Amino acid sequence: MTLKPHILFPAIYAFLEVVLIGGCFATIGHGAVCAWAYYLMFPAAFVVPDVYVIGFLFAFALNILLYAVIGWLIETFLIGQKRKKL
16 A cells, blocks of 8 residues: 555645644743744745634645645656556
């Protein structure tokens, strides 16, 4: 069984974001961990209004969708090209 990029990329993103947000709560909102959690919200944070928890959850969902599309594109074009050559 192989891991598909359209599942792997969003899973890695979600894991990193949850770990960083947990670390941010552990440091009571101070430090580099919170900065990493904030910057990991980009690029979807550019299009989401900064409205407390709703904006955070919407940016999180958009980024998961973004990484799923990127994984699907990689799977379709790069891996699919390799299969056609074989």
